[in-house]
Each structure stands twice: as structure tokens, then as C-alpha cells.
Amino acid sequence: xxxxxxxxxPVLIEQDVVLARQLVRRLAQECGMRLIDLTKLVTxxxxxxxxxxxxxxxxxxxWAVVEKDLRPGVRLTFRDEGPGIPDLKLAMTDGWTSxxxxxxGLTGAKRLVDEFELETAPGEGTRVTITRWS
Amino acid sequence: MATLQAKTIQALQDNRTDLLNEWxxxxxxxxxxxxLKGDDVKQQTGEFLNLLADALHNSGSQNxxxxxxxxxxxxxxxxxHSRALIGQDSQQTASFIFALKGPVFALLQRxxxxxxxxxxxxxxxxSELLDGLGMHTIRTFQKSREAVIKRQQEELLxxxxxxxxxxxxxxxxxxxxxxxxxxxxxxxxxxLQRIVDTGSEIxxxxxxxxxxxxxxxxxxxxxTVTAIRLMGAxxxxxxxxxxxxxxxxxxxxxxxxxxxxxxxxxxxxxxLKRLGVNVSKAx
Ligand SMILES: Nc1ncnc2c1ncn2[C@@H]1O[C@H](COP(=O)(O)OP(=O)(O)OP(=O)(O)O)[C@@H](O)[C@H]1O
Ligand SMILES: [Mg+2]
Numbered sequence: 001x002x003x004x005x006x007x008x009x010p011v012l013i014e015q016d017v018v019l020a021r022q023l024v025r026r027l028a029q030e031c032g033m034r035l036i037d038l039t040k041l042v043t044x045x046x047x048x049x050x051x052x053x054x055x056x057x058x059x060x061x062x063w064a065v066v067e068k069d070l071r072p073g074v075r076l077t078f079r080d081e082g083p084g085i086p087d088l089k090l091a092m093t094d095g096w097t098s099x100x101x102x103x104x105g106l107t108g109a110k111r112l113v114d115e116f117e118l119e120t121a122p123g124e125g126t127r128v129t130i131t132r133w134s
Numbered sequence: 135m136a137t138l139q140a141k142t143i144q145a146l147q148d149n150r151t152d153l154l155n156e157w158x159x160x161x162x163x164x165x166x167x168x169x170l171k172g173d174d175v176k177q178q179t180g181e182f183l184n185l186l187a188d189a190l191h192n193s194g195s196q197n198x199x200x201x202x203x204x205x206x207x208x209x210x211x212x213x214x215h216s217r218a219l220i221g222q223d224s225q226q227t228a229s230f231i232f233a234l235k236g237p238v239f240a241l242l243q244r245x246x247x248x249x250x251x252x253x254x255x256x257x258x259x260x261s262e263l264l265d266g267l268g269m270h271t272i273r274t275f276q277k278s279r280e281a282v283i284k285r286q287q288e289e290l291l292x293x294x295x296x297x298x299x300x301x302x303x304x305x306x307x308x309x310x311x312x313x314x315x316x317x318x319x320x321x322x323x324x325x326l327q328r329i330v331d332t333g334s335e336i337x338x339x340x341x342x343x344x345x346x347x348x349x350x351x352x353x354x355x356x357x358t359v360t361a362i363r364l365m366g367a368x369x370x371x372x373x374x375x376x377x378x379x380x381x382x383x384x385x386x387x388x389x390x391x392x393x394x395x396x397x398x399x400x401x402x403x404x405x406l407k408r409l410g411v412n413v414s415k416a417x
Binding site: 005006007008009010013015018019021023025035036038039040042043046047050060094101102104105107108111112 | 165168169221222223226283286312345346347348349350352353376377378380381384385386387
């Protein structure tokens with residue numbers, strides 16, 4: 001796999017969620033992603049970026065346009081140095097929320113992308129990496 | 135107050151090419167140039183060194199608030215603004231200046247190798263100067279970023295969301311843009327008010343113009359639908375395009391018996407049917 005271009009985008013406040021979505025929409029369009037896949041990816045970004053702001057206390061989104069077997073894709077890492085997720089199994093359960101959400105962001109995002117990886121440690125933060133191939 | 139010696143200023147000029155190379159290297163090493171074009175970085179580092187040399191020559195003052203530093207300040211303001219726009223963070227932006235410290239310090243160490251007292255003094259002075267310029271960059275970066283965000287916020291709030299009467303008893307609410315929580319609240323309130331004012335029985339919320347339906351948007355929609363039902367009216371959501379429908383399914387959203395339609399025309403046809411209005415083609 002190779003990286004064509006990459007960068008980092010702040011995800012500090014609510015408005016950054018909108019900006020992150022716009023950036024990823026552009027990246028996905030640039031790699032010729034179909035509308036359906038693009039919509040799924042952008043929705044996953046919305047969920048993860050909002051979690052970063054709301055629960056992670058703000059963080060960053062590393063983005064990269066990647067390629068595997070001549071297939072382009074978009075890879076994103078949402079990272080924060082917030083409280084972390086104490087019970088990952090619970091957090092990855094449909095409908096479970098510690099706030100006032102629907103509890104579908106993490107599980108939904110996982111279903112919307114091709115690859116999903118979550119690392120978290122209490123007191124150290126959370127890091128979610130997703131990839132969607134076009 | 136001690137100042138930068140002519141020897142220091144001269145050394146900065148004589149070693150311009152080396153400084154540029156080392157500076158660019160250290161910028162790359164800190165990751166400050168990620169998502170920037172190589173040409174832009176080259177142009178910006180070059181221009182900054184020119185401005186720095188000019189200002190030091192002309193002013194004899196290292197007070198960057200002095201008018202002789204106006205060009206340099208403006209350059210940094212433009213730089214930080216352009217970086218705020220492309221989404222760089224304040225640290226990456228400030229590194230532009232701070233990464234120059236290493237190469238300059240190394241240069242001074244060579245120049246004043248046998249003159250410890252002056253070396254310490256000149257290091258201190260250069261450091262003060264670059265810190266000042268770096269802080270100026272950070273301050274303007276923050277202002278730019280706030281401006282970017284404010285403009286976007288206004289754009290979002292500005293988008294009007296008219297509640298239109300499609301038929302006696304049928305209201306439609308075409309939603310456009312990003313449903314950030316603040317705006318959704320406004321939209322929802324005006325719809326509920328219009329339902330009361332017009333005594334409407336059916337409200338159609340059209341989301342054709344909403345690019346992303348995530349859990350937050352869904353939550354807002356569900357709350358609105360619940361409120362409409364509590365007022366004794368019915369609600370139809372239209373504009374659920376194929377890609378949105380699929381995304382909703384993957385998210386695992388349960389629209390709790392909300393009637394959805396692909397487009398506004400279908401929603402209106404259904405609303406009229408419910409009201410017992412017969413629509414037939416004129417012969
Ligand atoms: N970055 C994070 N840092 C700390 N906790 C997190 C983070 N992301 C998620 N969580 C925890 O995981 C839970 C589940 O997240 P998820 O996104 O699935 O649901 P939610 O955000 O509560 O609701 P929504 O359906 O609106 O997204 C959250 O309620 C929160 O407790
Ligand atoms: Mg969430």
C-alpha cells in the first residue's frame with residue numbers, strides 16, 4: 001500500500017466536524033469514489049469527529065489518500081488525548097451511550113467503512129482508524 | 135538593551151543559502167510542511183529571510199511592533215491566515231518561525247566560536263526576536279481561525295428555511311445544508327409554530343438538500359416528528375435518496391414508523407391521499 005497525499009486536520013470544536021466532512025468529501029471525490037461509498041464514509045467521519053469533540057475533548061484527524069492493488073481509498077485516524085473509553089465492549093454495543101446520544105455512532109461508523117480499528121486506554125485517549133476503498 | 139550586532143546581521147545574509155536549506159529540512163522533520171506544496175514552502179522561506187534582512191538593515195530596532203517591521207508582520211499574517219484556511223493547526227504554523235532557530239543558533243556558534251560573551255548575548259537577542267515573530271504568527275493564526283469559523287457559522291444560520299404551504303392542511307419544510315444543532319432548533323420551532331398557525335394536518339420535512347444524515351441529524355428529526363405528532367398532526371420525511379437510505383440502514387437507525395419518501399412529489403401525493411383529496415389528470 002502507498003500514500004499519495006496526507007495531512008492533519010484539527011477536530012477541536014463542533015464546527016470542525018463540518019470542515020472535516022467537507023475535506024473528506026473532497027478527498028473521496030478526488031479518488032473517484034462512488035456517491036454511495038462517499039456518503040457512507042462522510043457519515044462515518046461525522047460520527048467519529050463528533051465523538052472526538054464531545055467525548056475526547058478535541059483532537060485531530062490525520063488523513064491520507066492511499067492505494068492498494070491499484071485501488072485508491074481514503075484512510076483517516078481520529079485521535080484525542082481525552083479520558084479514553086473504560087468499557088470498549090459496552091461502547092461498541094448498538095444503542096449504548098454515556099451521553100444523550102443514540103449510541104449508534106461507533107457501531108454505525110464501523111458498518112459504514114471497509115476497515116475499522118479502535119485503540120483506547122483510560123486516561124490516555126482514543127484513536128480510531130478507518131479506511132474506505134473506492 | 136543589547137542589540138543584534140552588525141556581524142550577526144551580516145552572517146545571516148552571507149549564509150542565506152545554507153540557512154534556507156537547513157530551515158527547510160527542520161520544517162520537514164517536524165511535520166510542519168505536511169499538506170503544503172513544496173514550492174510554496176520554498177517561496178515563503180525565501181521571502182521571509184529577505185524581509186528579515188531588510189527589516190534588520192533598515193530599522194536597527196528589533197522591536198517588531200516598529201513600523202520598519204510592518205512588511206514582515208503582514209507577511210506572517212498572510213501566512214498564518216492561509217494556513218488557517220487549509221486547516222493547519224497553530225503548532226504547525228508557528229513552527230514556520232521556530233524551526234529557523236536551530237539553523238540560526240548553529241550559525242552564531244560558528245561565527246562567535248571564540249567570543250563566548252558575545253555569543254551568549256547574540257543568541258539571546260536572536261531568540262527574543264524569533265520568539266516575538268513566532269508569537270505574532272500564533273496570535274494572527276488564532277484570529278484567522280476564529281474568523282473562518284464565524285463566517286461558516288453565519289453561512290449556516292443565514293440559509294433560510296422557509297415553511298411553505300403546499301395545500302390546504304399540508305406544510306412543507308425544505309431543509310438545506312448542514313443541520314448543526316443551533317439551526318435545527320430554529321427550524322424546528324418555526325415549523326411547529328406554523329403548524330399551529332395554519333391548523334395543518336400534515337407536515338412534510340424535505341431533506342433533499344441535507345448532504346449528511348448522521349445520528350445527530352436523525353435525533354433532531356425524530357424529536358421534531360415526535361413533537362409534530364404530539365400536536366395531533368402527521369409527518370412525512372421526503373428526500374431520502376438511495377445513498378441516504380443505505381447509510382441510515384448501516385448506521386442502525388430506527389426511524390420509528392416515520393413515513394419516508396424518495397422525493398417531495400411522492401410525499402405530497404401521499405399527503406393528499408390521506409386528506410381524501412382526489413388528484414386526477416385533466417383530460
Ligand atoms: N473519543 C472518545 N473518547 C471517550 N469516549 C468515547 C469516545 N468516543 C466514544 N466514546 C464513548 O462511547 C460511547 C458510544 O459512542 P457512540 O458514538 O456509539 O454513541 P454516542 O456518541 O453516545 O451517540 P451517537 O449515536 O449520537 O453517536 C459514547 O457515549 C462515549 O461514552
Ligand atoms: Mg457518537
